[in-house]
Amino acid sequence: METTKSQEPEKTKLFHLVVEGRDLPIYWMHLEMPADATLAELDDFLRDTWLECCDHLSAFRIGKVSYLSQTEDMYWEFDAPNSTAEEESGEEEKEDEADEGELEDLSPVEMVEGLFEVLSAEFQSDLADVPLPELEAKLSELLTTRLGISLTPEMQSQVGNLAHYLQLSSSLFASSPQEQDMDVELDEVLKVGQKFFHEYDFGSTTDLALRVVAEREGVLPEDEDGDAVLVQVMAMNEPPVIPCRSCGKPATKVAAGYYYVGDGALCDACAKTNRNEYEDSFLPIVNSPRVGVCGYTGGQDYVYWDEDEDEEDEEDAEK
Ligand SMILES: [Zn+2]
Ligand SMILES: [Zn+2]
Structure with missing residues (x-):
């Protein structure tokens, strides 16, 4: 891309966003960022500034559509010699194989998500519609044949619990046309006045509420090295004082x-x-x-x- 007028810094459409804790609006920020930045870039900023602890999943909810930090074909899959049927989802494998996690790297939620994906593929249906004994049997089979775990009677009852949990979670994990990844420009899904939401970590969730306050044509600010600053924090709440539960002085x-x-x-x-x-x-x-x-x-x-x-x-x- 060549700029003919090299003296004139290039202007671009900037969104003014306000973001706050959905249940804790005492935490807030006013941000400005290019309208052609992606949701993934906004997610990165929110993680860096407010959220990241152990690389949990996150999602934006805009209208009825969810934009996930990880989508179905990025989920970890059972990688065992006799696993065969996993590649028939119809979607091409576009993601880097290098991103695939090993079993020991996974959080419990990610393991459940992995199990969920494999079982959904096995049954070719919503797990909520599969009879529980069938689901339990398949789950036991997966654990014993694919992971080489021999199940004790105590573990068998845990497998029953897990099967039940997977059914309850099906509405949470089931993929639908209403789910996309975050590789979407803000401009394509947001307009001035629009409210939307962000969730980080689907276990101990931190919920954020966001709104597009305004837009303007402007120049991206630069840092000391002359690199464009993608997200500018225009204002942020003062740190609230949280009292010590014992003496009431400011907690540390x-x-x-x-x-x-x-x-x-x-x-x-x-x-x-x-x-x-x-x-x-x-x-x-x-x-x-x-x-x-x-x-x-x-x-x-x-x-x-x-x-x-x-x-x-x-x-x-x-x-
Ligand atoms: Zn964490
Ligand atoms: Zn105290």
Whole structure:
């Protein structure tokens, strides 16, 4: 692409977006980015700024259409010598084989998704319509023949639970024409005034609400190296103060695993004295709607208690 007027920086259509925590609107940002940027690029920005902990799946919901960070043919498949029937989905394999995960790299949700895809292909129908005993039998067969796991009676009952769960999840995972990937330009699916949504992690989900506030012709700002800055943060909320659950002073860390971040929030002093026994790792308080969720640290370090000075005291007490 050649620009004839090299002195004049090229103008492009820019969208002004506002994004906020869907349930936590105290967290918000005003962004500006090119209208021809993709949903994937916006997803990358949201992950970098507010969300990324362990590479969970994410999706935009715009109207009735879902735009997924991973689509069906990118899902991990059972890769065993006698697996044959998986390639008959009709879709061409376009994705890099290098992206395929190994079993040990998968989160439980991704494993369930993998199982779901394989079983859907085996039965060629919605898993919710398959009789549960048949589904259970096929699932046992997959685990024993393909993964070489020999099932104990206890595991067999777990397989029953898993089969049931897969049926319940079918509405969540079932693919439909209303699902696409994120390789779509904002301009193609959004217009001024439109509201849309983003979900990160379909387990401990962080929900964001977004809206296109305005558009204008403008020039992309450049960073110090002269590279265009794709997403400009024009404004962002001040970090809200989360009170320590024990003394009410501003908290600095939060015990992982609470539904409400305030239930796990502690200041440094109270974290030493008022920590519950089972709270062995803490997340930093960060300015994000994902504060305290899963392993989200916002780029800061985990706080483990064995790094703390009261370690010796605890060890003494245990003797
Ligand atoms: Zn995570
Ligand atoms: Zn405190």
